[in-house]
Amino acid sequence: MTRMIFVNLPVSDLPASMAFYEALGFTNNPQFSDDTAACMVWSEAIHVMLLTGDKWRSFTDRPIPPPTSSEVSLALSMDSRETVDAMNAAAAAHGGTANINPVQDLGFMYGRDLADPDGHIWGPFWMDPAAMPPA
Template identity: 80%
Template sequence: MSRMIFVNLPVADLPASMAFYEALGFDNNPQFTDDTAACMVWSESIFVMLLTHDKWRTFTDRPIPPSTSSEVMLAITCDSKDEVDALNQAAAGNGGTADINPMQDMGFMYNRNLADPDGHVWEAFWMDPAAMDGAQAEW
């Protein structure tokens, strides 16, 4: 079996969160979706499980962080700067927040951060590996 990642996220409003992720280009896998959870597919190996707060609490007793905190930033690759911009625009137009952090354009890499309706932060980025040949990235 190839390696995959399933990112589990607690959400306050499952239908609104599903609509948000669909607007970003995720597909819903109905095989793993019900009234308490939805499997949203980014690629053959990246899945986001949206879990109602009640469902989330069946996995852990740890508190759900408020939407104003940053517990993790999830980075996803895009094929172009235009796709990065489109994801940010889709976030803003579908209940999320665009440019939750300052946009960065380093020439060889371009990224913009967005937040979903529950405050989960995503970094959409494009990178040109050819521009990095022999160069050390300055962070």
């Protein structure tokens, strides 16, 4: 069986969060979605479970952090600098926040961080390992 990751994120507005992630290039898997959760697919191995507050609380008693906190930053490899820029623009146009941190441009690696409508941090990046300076 292929190893997969399911990232669970609490969200305040499930339909708005689904629309946000669809605008970034995720697709919905209705087989694992209902009125309390949506499975948003990035790749065969990476899935994001968007959970309403009540659904989230069925998994843990820990509090949902406010949108201004940073509980984790999730990095996604992209095909080019242009796709990094496009994801950041899509985030800003669909209820998220682009460039929440300074743009990282190391020549061989380029990244721009964004936040979804609930403050979850994503770091789309492009890297050319062949252009990396020697260690």
